[in-house]
Amino acid sequence: MLTDFPSFKARGMSNKFDVVIVGGGIIGLSCAHYLQKDGARVLVIDRGRYTEAASTGNAGMIVPSHIIPLSAPGVIANGIKWLMNPESPLYIKPSTDRHFMKWLWLFQKHCTPAHVRYAAPILRDLSLSSSELLTEICALPGFADVGLRHDGLLMLHNSDKTARANEELADMAQEAGLEVDRLDREGTLEVEPALKTQISGSVFFRQDTSIHPELLLRALETHVRAGGVEIRDGEVTSMNASGRAVSSVTADGEEIRADHFVLAAGSWTPHLTRSLGLNLPVQPAKGYSVTVPLENCDSDADAPRFKIPCVVTDEKLTITPMPGCIRFGGTLSLEGFDSSIDERRVRPIRRQAALYCSNVDDIQTWSGFRPASPDGLPYIGSLPKAGNVFVATGHGMMGVTHGPITGRLVAEMIAGRTPSLNAEPFRANR
Template identity: 40%
Template sequence: MSRNKNVIIVGGGIIGLSSAYFLQKEGHNVTVLDKSNMDGGASHVNAGYITPSHIIPLASPGMISKGIKYMFNSASPFYMKPRLDMDFMKWAWYFKKSSTTSKVKQAMPIIKDINLLSRELFEGIKASGDLGDFHLERKGLLMVYQTQKEGDHEMEVARIAGDMGLEVNTLDSEGLGKVEPNIKLNALGAVHYECDGHTTPTQFMERMIDYLPKCGVKINKNEEVLDVVVSGDKITEVKTNKDNYKADEVVFAAGSWTSQLSKKLNLNMPLQAGKGYRINVESPTNISMPAILMEAKMAVTPMQGYTRFAGTMEFSGINHDIRRERVEAIARGAERYYEGLKISEEDKSNAQCGLRPVTPDGLPYIGASKQFGNLTLATGHAMMGWSLGPATGKLVTELISDKKLSMNINPFAPERKF
């Protein structure tokens, strides 16, 4: 049995809070530091999906050529802003190297396994009653297509997912009408991944931020890490704009900002911020099923109190600038699929964005640092950060508590070669 440790977690998103949740259950003393007010960002504006079906990593064949094609259209779903930035150019080169059929094939079972582990942990958190009765449903996810080309592509993914043991169904337009009965979809059909679930992220985050301090976890908002003091192969102190902290263990779970933190320690962890947007529509939409609208490359989620329309992957560095053309593209995309849906100017003007941390190969960084004996890294989950939050928190806790790991994490090695 490992001794109880003082753990500093840098980052208060879903990954940091899930780590705090499981670490305090093991008896560790936990302090979470976050530079923001912890009421925005990727953990709050995502589509809320729990997605074992997302077995194909972002780095897949054809993505770079799509990125180049889209590069000069800032309203496109996958936008890389041209910029002379050494880190970005290196990352793009690694991304291209990772986008091979054989690497995707290797990644698929790993992505499936960590998603299934996380789905089970979400259900365990709900069953524990710790966070009260938060919104968690498993209705599945519809991959809705308007063209046969996208349909054929998704049928192939569905076949692989089915062979891997995931529950999946195909629907023609009539079948789609039965599954989503209260609003007409302009679509040829859909693939229904029954294995998937969804939540309302803001609700879960608020409950977690409320629950953890009651269990002794210190949550320090608006506190930015300025420096990390090292002695030999150990981090001895974390310095912020407000205080200095000594720690037995340190967890970097700061999402896209982890690249800046890791530079302070000369760690080579290529990471880029992929900006996503969301529009919340509070008036009734009659949408009852989570869906990805394939040609529009966007997500739709019925949440508690509103329907969320989310999407885009924009690589333009670390900033929270909202490009109106991208918001308009999401609204137009949704209106093309759902008959009679109209997203108001007010809803569009209240759009928010968040930065997802993206690794070059589409697999997260989860593991102990090779260089520093008391540093654990947990970031780089791209579009699966929400889905993989609890699993990552559990794995971080097992590493720090010297316990048997729930799964093999070698593919997530933070200092892996690309």
């Protein structure tokens, strides 16, 4: 409410806002939702939310189960081992770019068991509270068709090695208080009779949910617009500072003033923070998806319909049933902002899709850049040298999962309220 924001005044339709948000992906729109609830006059500026945002073609899994950060022991070793394999799920392109080198150095520093123990409860709390908030949002008018499903998630395994990895994850998740079932092959097929992927068993995470990410984004956009949030197409090219604050941004040659700014520009956020004295270590981590309409998956009318989201752990692929389609996704490539599609890396995704659907080769591949932080935790907080600018990025593989809680934390910080979760681990300059 306005009273929570003593500095916010009702304003006319001038080019001055309470809050300008750069980026209209899931993070930017979630921030807009909670700021608007607080009575703020909000502008979202985005140069291509349905073309370049990671928030559209992703796997749509809401995953409290993912308590192990990307920076975990063994990741760098696998990256090196897989360097020469064009179909590997992880690819790190050798580069001398100094921002990338620094990110990689920080990343490998965090690939330790101690960091996993530190990050796991933080990720659990973020995910569980965000999942609750998403359920609240989806109960609002206009969200009925976004495909929120509370069916859980199956983490499938086939080889002994991935069975052991899933077993370790199950132990950790159970220790963290999550609901976990260990299933053999028959038990898994009982939960998902449509499975054709080769498996020896699985771990079933009942608290995970899923959503159709584009439908969520569109519903959120309609909802915040109806509540008075303005959304403009445009590219922010400069942040105009005066002293230790920013007074305006320039977008497509126009100056737009505000009291507060939120940088939710995904993988591109560091381009904006650098001029404000913060070299935010976020790298684009490219991933692919292939979305097959249900009519391509109905060739055998007697076959049961796929219903439970799955992670194929052996190949690090995802399968998500969504309204009207099944989406297959995977791969993580650290190779800068190269949006070209390497069909060799998409091949394992298409092979998986072909188990369930026909004419998979005719379907276009989507690619997106996950904004990856080196410690697997997001950045949510103000900039040390510009106190009225807040970053909200670095969510990596979990931006859909952590969107709502990020929006709420940003709104609480801007209003000067105590954040509903300890936000210290997310400091921008940690």
